[in-house]
Every structure is written in structure tokens, then in C-alpha cells.
Amino acid sequence: MMANDSSSSGNFFDSSIHEDVKDYYGRKLKKTLDLKTSACVTPAQPMPAFVRDALKKVHPEVSAKYYGCGLVVPECLEGCRILDLGSGSGRDCFMLSLLVGEKGHVSGIDMTDSQLEVARKYTDYHMKEFGYKKPNVSFVLGYIEALTEAGLEQNSFDIIVSNCVVNLSPDKKRVLAEVYSVLKEGGELYFSDIYCSGRLTKEIKNHKVLWGECLGGALCWKDLLEMANEVGFRVPRLVTASVVTVDNKELLDILGDFRFVSATYRLFKVPEGSTDTCRVIYNGGITGAEDSFKFDCQYTFKVDEVVEVDGEVANILKHSRFAEDFTFQPPGGSSECCRVKPKADVVDPFELAVQLGSGGLSAATGGCCSTQSADCCKR
Structure with a gap:
């Protein structure tokens, strides 16, 4: 190495x-x-x-x-x-x-x-x-x-x-x-x-x-x-x-x-995959996340619960070290047995910090652009 x-x-x-x-x-x-x-x-x-x-x-x-x-x-x-x-x-x-x-x-x-x-x-x-x-x-x-x-x-x-x-x-x-x-x-x-x-x-x-x-x-x-x-x-x-x-x-x-x-x-670092939604089931067993695995701020997977995820997340799970920890199913079927998650949009970290209650940030300063730099994220 x-x-x-x-x-x-x-x-x-x-x-x-x-x-x-x-x-x-x-x-x-x-x-x-x-x-x-x-x-x-x-x-x-x-x-x-x-x-x-x-x-x-x-x-x-x-x-x-x-x-x-x-x-x-x-x-x-x-x-x-x-x-x-x-x-x-x-x-x-x-x-x-x-x-x-x-x-x-x-x-x-x-x-x-x-x-x-x-x-x-x-x-x-x-x-x-x-x-x-x-x-x-x-x-x-x-x-x-x-x-x-x-x-x-x-x-x-x-x-x-x-x-x-x-x-x-x-x-x-x-x-x-x-x-x-x-x-x-x-x-x-x-x-x-x-x-x-x-x-x-x-x-x-x-x-x-x-x-x-x-x-x-x-x-x-x-x-x-x-x-x-x-x-x-x-x-x-x-x-x-x-x-x-x-x-x-x-x-x-x-x-x-x-x-x-x-x-x-x-x-x-995974290849591009299908954009179709996919049903996944967390099998459990990851150290420290035996019952519930928080993948990111939008997806937390509970053992044996069927979750419909967007294609981006499904592709990552299929091609990463987490592949063996999940069972993958095609989309569809009864929605009663499946927790459906909408397509995961990009999350503003400033807004997430407010949601998590880390304090001290108003909506006016919570976005990417401060009052000093209104076009900060434009090319």
C-alpha cells in the first residue's frame, strides 16, 4: 500500500x-x-x-x-x-x-x-x-x-x-x-x-x-x-x-x-447507476449500528424494515462495502409494507444545523450566500 x-x-x-x-x-x-x-x-x-x-x-x-x-x-x-x-x-x-x-x-x-x-x-x-x-x-x-x-x-x-x-x-x-x-x-x-x-x-x-x-x-x-x-x-x-x-x-x-x-x-467512488427507485432492507449486524444504521441526514435504516430509496442511494449501497448488509428488491408492491422516502435532494448544511438545534443561526444567514457575497455560489 x-x-x-x-x-x-x-x-x-x-x-x-x-x-x-x-x-x-x-x-x-x-x-x-x-x-x-x-x-x-x-x-x-x-x-x-x-x-x-x-x-x-x-x-x-x-x-x-x-x-x-x-x-x-x-x-x-x-x-x-x-x-x-x-x-x-x-x-x-x-x-x-x-x-x-x-x-x-x-x-x-x-x-x-x-x-x-x-x-x-x-x-x-x-x-x-x-x-x-x-x-x-x-x-x-x-x-x-x-x-x-x-x-x-x-x-x-x-x-x-x-x-x-x-x-x-x-x-x-x-x-x-x-x-x-x-x-x-x-x-x-x-x-x-x-x-x-x-x-x-x-x-x-x-x-x-x-x-x-x-x-x-x-x-x-x-x-x-x-x-x-x-x-x-x-x-x-x-x-x-x-x-x-x-x-x-x-x-x-x-x-x-x-x-x-x-x-x-x-x-x-462508485459507477453511475440506474435512477430508478429501489426497495432496500437493512439486515443489521454493523458494529455500533446493529438495530439502526444512519446512512446520512436523510436516510436511517432500521433492521428488517423495507425502505424505498432513490436511485442514487441504491447505487451507492449496491457498489460499496455496505452491499452485503442490505437486501435489494425492485420497486413496486404494496405501499403498506414499505416506508417510502422521496428523492433525496441536496441538503444545505446551515439549514440542517438549525434543524438539529445547534443554535445561533437565523434564516437570513442560513443559506450559502451571506449578505457580503450574494452570488457566492454562482459561476
Whole structure:
């Protein structure tokens, strides 16, 4: 899967943004409490008990250097090969290495030497803690815009996760393209990140602290949908969203009317399929979702319940690692025995955050376009 455990950047060169991010996360931030906003620590959804138990086994020094904006733990992980983009001190990698089991494998890639130093320092500690005979986790030095140059093979990962990292890249489309390349067919990018209510001004984008705090590089959420489509992913599925608060007055003055949300999306590398609706039955058995599986903010499947889904969702389920967890039926039949879901439309994460009661967002600022940038999502 990887050529080696560390790699230079190859033909990919540092930008000034990369250097600023390295400085911010490698030298200025020493612990989570040093962050100036909640962007990098926003909990996106409740944490399942089995994930909490796994995190308790992570060494305190590793956890102390954790900076993330959501919970990046998708379902059905046993035996999977996972890549963590911007793995930092390795907290999520070690947690995931326990969840995939000794037959699975987790790789972490990060461009900051000091963070990787912490992760490698505690690799043996965690393998002994988990009772593994050999390591199932490794770390590589490199850039998320240049995964193959860092030695990561194409079509080699079942799942790629990222926790508040993609927004730190100056070339987000290239990140998505690289992710698409190293994912297997049927693979998934499951990631939490920060999105803004409009296209940000140059002043905000050039502000080193705001960029380091995951706000200055935030995408307008509709731009994510467009970029994902351009590199080949199916329509991104929104899982959950919550409002990001900024209490620092100096930063608030610079941000003006812009608002931010932490959102978790899942993107699948599957072929185009039929647009016809399909009846599916969740068979149960996924760890942590034995009775009910929340696929995204629109679809939650209960064991043995017949649900009519749109063609997009049916296609994803049929061609991903979830295929064996569902029984598929053709559409039609008595509606009395079937819960019919309408075609799943694209969901505005700001509106979802309001619906979930994460607070502080009015309808006027809940859409993609803020008062500062009324045409933010138009090309």
C-alpha cells in the first residue's frame, strides 16, 4: 500500500500557505486549549460507546495534540484499509486501528514533522495496548495534494477519512482528485470540515490565524458539490452539521457577516447507476449500528424494515462495502409494507444545523450566500 513510512514531497512544492500551516500546527499550537475558535474542536454528532472506549485507550500526549472539527468514524470498518488525511499526532489513526482489527490497516499522512514524531513515538505503545502481534498502523510524511507522490498506491484504500484538514489546503480540488485516485472502486471519503456562508474575502483568506483555525480556507458548501462531481465522485451525502462559534472579538471584526458550519460528508467512488427507485432492507449486524444504521441526514435504516430509496442511494449501497448488509428488491408492491422516502435532494448544511438545534443561526444567514457575497455560489 505504501512504498515506505516517510516520503519527501516529490514534484509537489510547498506554498506559503503550507509553510504557515506547518508553523501554526508544528510550533504555535502545543495543545488543544491553544486554539482561538471552536472550529477545530466542534463535535459534529454524539459519540458511540464503542468509539469512546477506543479513544480511552489512546495515549494522553497524543490526544492532547488533537485538532479536529467532527467525528470521523464511518461504519463497517472491520478488516478495512483506511487512510487518514492530515493525521497529525495520530489520535484518529490509533482509534481506527483498534476498530479495523489486526487484519485491517490504517495509514496516516501529514506534512508536519513534529506531529508525526509524536505519532511514531507511541505506535508501539498502542499496539501493545491493543494486543496486536504486529503494527497495523503506519505514518507517512507528505501532502494531501500529492498522495501518490508520497508513496500511496492508486486503488488501495477502502476508506479515507479527514478531520478538519481539507480546508487547510490551497488546492482543494487537487486533494479530492488525489483521494479519488487512491480509493478502491466502491471506496468512500468520509470527512468533517468547515464550510462558510459565502465566498470569503482576500483579507480573510490571507489572515494566517484564521487560516490556521480552519476558517480562512473554508469552502462555500456548494463549491464542494461542484468539485466532487468534477473529479468523479457521486453526489456528496451530508451526514450531520453544527454551527461553529467564534468568540474572539478581533477575529469576529474581520469575519464580519460570514458564518461557518462544521459538516460531515460522505463521498463514494462508485459507477453511475440506474435512477430508478429501489426497495432496500437493512439486515443489521454493523458494529455500533446493529438495530439502526444512519446512512446520512436523510436516510436511517432500521433492521428488517423495507425502505424505498432513490436511485442514487441504491447505487451507492449496491457498489460499496455496505452491499452485503442490505437486501435489494425492485420497486413496486404494496405501499403498506414499505416506508417510502422521496428523492433525496441536496441538503444545505446551515439549514440542517438549525434543524438539529445547534443554535445561533437565523434564516437570513442560513443559506450559502451571506449578505457580503450574494452570488457566492454562482459561476
